Amino acid sequence: TYSLDKHGFLDSPEQWDEVFANGIAKVVGIPGGLTDRHWRIISYLRRKFLQEETVPVVVMACAENNMRLSELRFLFPAGYHRGACKIAGINHRFMYETNYWLTYETWAPLKPRYDLDQVGFLKDHTTWDEDFVDTLMGQLQPPSTPTERHMQVVRYLRDYFVVNGMIPPVFEACTANDLTLEELRTLFPAGYRRGACRMAGLPFYG
Known part of the structure; x- marks a missing residue:
């Protein structure tokens, strides 16, 4: 057992x-x-x-x-x-x-406005807005701004989560957005979960 x-x-x-x-x-x-x-x-x-x-x-x-x-x-x-x-x-x-620092470094600027969990993810995905993405992107080194390609993935993840109550496998997310894994990694250097899913306001354990 x-x-x-x-x-x-x-x-x-x-x-x-x-x-x-x-x-x-x-x-x-x-x-x-x-x-x-x-x-x-x-x-x-x-x-x-x-x-x-x-x-x-x-x-x-x-x-x-x-x-x-x-x-x-x-x-x-x-x-x-x-x-x-x-x-x-x-x-x-x-x-x-694993790799806790990936979220820790971009935590502080979000704290005053958003209710975050202990590793910097939104506690409630319904409190997400596009400014959340802008703030996260602004904390990258070097700072950046979201492109339409970023937002396409973010919106897909949010829509999928609302309908299915879960985060899609990375393979499925790539296919749905016509991306290779390398392209996804370039868009979200922190990774699928700590980059794309976090920007989409999805939960840490979704």
């Missing part, structure tokens, strides 16, 4: 074993079982998690495993975080608290 959090991730990563991995794989859309290619990514993620206490961004995971994003998406149809990382037994809270 495994203890899971409300998102279906292992509550305590120490519980992880291969039995868990094989079982949860069926839940996240891999009914045929895990292959050597799956295990290559899973073992890589666990090594990074246990030895370096980090969760690499999806671009890095692909590059270090000589794998195209399309192959990773095929292997883990539920997505990188909800598929590969979940199977690897990485704790959900740890995953989204």
